[in-house]
Amino acid sequence: MADIKGSEVETTGKTAPGFAKSIKISTILPIVAAAGALIVNLGLPDSAEHPIAEHHYFAGALCVLLAFAGIAFITGIFSQKFRTVYQSKAPFYSGIILFLSLCDILTAKTALLPVLYFPSLDRVLGVLIEDFSFICKCLIYSLRLQFVGWLCGAFCGISTGVALGFIPQFKYWTYPLVRILGPIPSTAWFPLVLVSFPTVVSASTFLIALAVWFPTTVLTMNGINNIQNSYFEVAETMGASKTYVIFHVGIPAAMPHMFIGLFNGTCASFITLVTAEMIGAKCGIGWYINWQKEMMAYANVYAGLIVMSLICYCFITLLFYLRDKVLVWQKGVIKW
């Protein structure tokens, strides 16, 4: 009897600290951070230098974050799977909340940063919420430009790169042209493009396509030049025609390089997009940022920047997703 009791005590003794341990302190951190930020926001008085905010959006946002942190913590108690994922992310989320709180202190609470250029978070969030439909309109305009330009550029880039890699005659005539024209930043073409295209939209689309085209072309060609000769030879001995070899050996083998080219091109295309919109357009996120800057409405500028960064983030994420799908065979061959 004594033995059994002893072992029972031991097992419960083991599970209790184990249970506490498995929750870990990190999952509480976001709650603490959000609550702290909320106390700072509500407890400290706003600086008199800032215009009085009509709505306390930041306090509202903190309440939402606090609620999310609470829900995540409770879910973590019951779901082991969720907890393991959340545990590693929690310190990062807490860091973001603390950073926002720091911004809050530096702007609205103490006005340590110049008030004109660093508006309070209440006002930035206010613009995002109150100007939402107008920003969306600009966003759609920019996205359309970006998508059409990017698709054209990527398609032309891959085609040119494949042709350069496989057709010596084409390379003889075209490669010097690519080398000379390619490195010029596509925004430098703006004066010329504006007069040669009928509309600003078509001109901007062309420039974005150009920005994607060059790195995609060069890296696709490089990718094809780096393919082991034995792949082509073995394909030939299996009775594959020249065209079949291009599409079923050349292009798949050059894919990893192609994606690097597309990434470089995508980054260049964002620069071109914003510049093009700032110079010639009458709508779009780049135009919005530039316009609001001239109006000295810096809260709107920040709102525009946030939306811009979201577009870029989503675009790159989409490209990563596509790469992971297409290049799934590389998993295990290279450091992923």
Add this chain to the structure above:
Amino acid sequence: MVEGGISISNIKKTFTNVQNETITALLNINLKIPTGSLTSLIGPSGCGKSTVLRLIAGLNHPDSGTLTLDGKQIEKPGSDRGFMFQQHTLFPWLTIRNNIAFSLKAQNIYKENASRVDEFIDLVGLKGFENYYPHQLSGGMCQRASLARAIVSHPKVLLLDEPFGALDAFTRMNMQDELLRIWKERNMTMIMVTHDVDEAIYVSDQIVVMSPRPGRIIKIVDVKLARPRARSSNDFLLYRSKILRLLNFGGTEIQPEFSI
């Protein structure tokens, strides 16, 4: 009638190396390979044995002389001659199944022959690994897949360039048995380049012994042993010492022999 007889006459082949010097890779090569036989080319590095194989495949062209398959001149690579490299050269972006199906798809005969892919996956013992990528398999398994890929479109001739050179000794002996089994089952002409004297004697009907600088044939040895051959029988060892002697003293004692 099974086809796949190869005749090589008076082949000369030179290469230009990086230093712009002309190297004579092959000189006066004469060889008849009977339909359905298994021939090995053996010799030290640089004797041009791989070049002979590449010429038959149509990947390279001779400076002079003729190569014929069933009386027809060999001009370019074709699916009637399967080729298996020392490295497996499976396409890393295709699964094992799609790698094996490649030649059928390339010749646009996949739809009516889809079942053949499974048959060959079975033949080389890779059932259950169809959907793996090459890098997920061991070297031996990749080499099996490579073999299946080379023979799935029923070539008349299978050319093997040191096919088991990169494998460990046990896997290699295993693969030699597999190769013989497939050779008997499929009844095709096989020509294999090898460094391994035992391997050559174990599998071949005839062994072509070659010597470098310039690459030439010094002797063609017919192996008249019944299969399956015992690797340590007296007759086997006799062939072994004969070929080793040919290779070691080839330069001084043995006169080049150009007769067939």
